[in-house]
Amino acid sequence: KHHGINLQEGTELAEIIDDGTGAVGAITTKAGDRIECQYVGLTAGVRPNIDFLRGTAGLELDRGILVNDYLLTSLPNVYAIGDCAQLREARPGRRNIEAIWYTGRMMGETVAYNILGEAVAYDPGIWFNSAKFLDIEYQVYGEVPAKGRDGLATLYWEHAKGEKAIRINYEASDGVVRGFNLMGIRYRHEVCERWIKQATHIEEVLQNLGLANFDPEFYTEYEPDIIALYNQQTGKNLQLKQRRGLEPVLRFLGLGKYRTQATR
Numbered sequence: 655k656h657h658g659i660n661l662q663e664g665t666e667l668a669e670i671i672d673d674g675t676g677a678v679g680a681i682t683t684k685a686g687d688r689i690e691c692q693y694v695g696l697t698a699g700v701r702p703n704i705d706f707l708r709g710t711a712g713l714e715l716d717r718g719i720l721v722n723d724y725l726l727t728s729l730p731n732v733y734a735i736g737d738c739a740q741l742r743e744a745r746p747g748r749r750n751i752e753a754i755w756y757t758g759r760m761m762g763e764t765v766a767y768n769i770l771g772e773a774v775a776y777d778p779g780i781w782f783n784s785a786k787f788l789d790i791e792y793q794v795y796g797e798v799p800a801k802g803r804d805g806l807a808t809l810y811w812e813h814a815k816g817e818k819a820i821r822i823n824y825e826a827s828d829g830v831v832r833g834f835n836l837m838g839i840r841y842r843h844e845v846c847e848r849w850i851k852q853a854t855h856i857e858e859v860l861q862n863l864g865l866a867n868f869d870p871e872f873y874t875e876y877e878p879d880i881i882a883l884y885n886q887q888t889g890k891n892l893q894l895k896q897r898r899g900l901e902p903v904l905r906f907l908g909l910g911k912y913r914t915q916a917t918r
């Protein structure tokens with residue numbers, strides 16, 4: 655709100671109203687509100703812009719250009735990557751078109767191997783994305799479904815001012831951590847990904863939560879508050895073992911002087 659944005663939840667655009675000169679003068683919402691305006695921006699998602707390819711002999715298209723696991727289209731030696739590519743078979747829990755730039759980057763690497771003769775299947779890895787909404791950092795790693803799922807427990811902490819939030823999802827049955835969602839706080843991709851890959855227990859994650867934090871120096875660390883919330887909800891008495899700092903992160907990830915044959 656302090657950026658001058660009036661976000662209206664739970665409603666949609668109903669009508670764009672002409673100002674009498676052929677330009678927009680206002681809109682109405684399905685909740686019945688009228689908002690005076692001179693400009694309307696519609697952001698209704700993205701879809702591959704591939705109409706110019708329709709009718710190309712031998713090229714199979716669906717919503718996107720169909721590609722196999724090696725990103726090869728139905729034409730020999732022709733690959734498709736990025737927003738326009740549609741995997742014939744999506745990974746479990748994933749979409750067959752993932753229109754984000756990390757996907758394009760990873761697909762680019764994969765296709766380079768294949769063009770150079772090393773058959774490498776595309777592996778999207780653990781889902782992640784990041785963005786910045788005005789000055790609010792946002793990251794998601796792993797499984798953070800909009801409406802949760804059965805068996806998925808969630809630890810949700812929000813700063814009193816409402817501009818910082820951390821959600822950590824984990825299996826209710828065995829505590830294995832599945833996903834992270836951060837708003838207004840920066841958590842390291844590599845650290846969160848490793849915790850998810852290694853099926854780390856939520857309590858192990860919480861006690862070492864400082865490893866993930868890479869907010870700028872002197873920013874307040876909220877990890878003690880998150881542990882306190884977990885303790886309050888579960889009756890446990892966990893203590894934060896690891897605060898923010900680069901050295902322990904390098905050790906944890908096996909980087910820098912901690913690099914071993916395995917992490918090379």
Ligand SMILES: Cc1cc2nc3c(=O)[nH]c(=O)nc-3n(C[C@H](O)[C@H](O)[C@H](O)COP(=O)(O)OP(=O)(O)OC[C@H]3O[C@@H](n4cnc5c(N)ncnc54)[C@H](O)[C@@H]3O)c2cc1C
Nearest residue numbers: 703706735736737738752753754755756758783784785786
């Ligand atoms: C508003 C917005 C915000 C976004 N925010 C994020 C974000 O925060 N994080 C994230 O990961 N992703 C984000 N994305 C998605 C990200 O931008 C795309 O996934 C990424 O740019 C896709 O790269 P690409 O190379 O596949 O396609 P594009 O970047 O779309 O490149 C395709 C190019 O092909 C050109 N082209 C099209 N048709 C033809 C033709 N017939 N002949 C020649 N050239 C042609 C186009 O002009 C374009 O330059 C956002 C996208 C939008 C629109």
